[in-house]
Amino acid sequence: MLVQNKGNYILHAAGVMLIPGANKISEAEWKDFSSHPIMKKVVDDGDVVAHEEEKDFKDLKAKEAIELVKDTHDVALLNEWQEGESRTTVLEAIDAQLAVLNGENEDE
Structure with a gap:
């Protein structure tokens, strides 16, 4: 799945690293990353966006x-x-x- 890190910095949580811009990760990795307590806020704030799974x-x-x-x-x-x-x-x-x-x- 495509995940976009809209920030100008690398994010790392739950064993997943997202560089600025587009990243290709598995759905399991996204689930782990987005449920991490710190990254949950980043996702909720729209700084990291997952494009629809089927897209x-x-x-x-x-x-x-x-x-x-x-x-x-x-x-x-x-x-x-x-x-x-x-x-x-x-x-x-x-x-x-x-x-x-x-x-x-x-x-x-």
């Missing part, structure tokens, strides 16, 4: 997918999404995020 990245609306891409720092996950993606706007967002993560597009 995969390709099932998100283009706007949601692009927002998630812009907040994702996991190159392997971006590459995985890129392989299965057909929407031009989403592919452009993935390419742009990969370029940023690879240090491209900096002031030349």
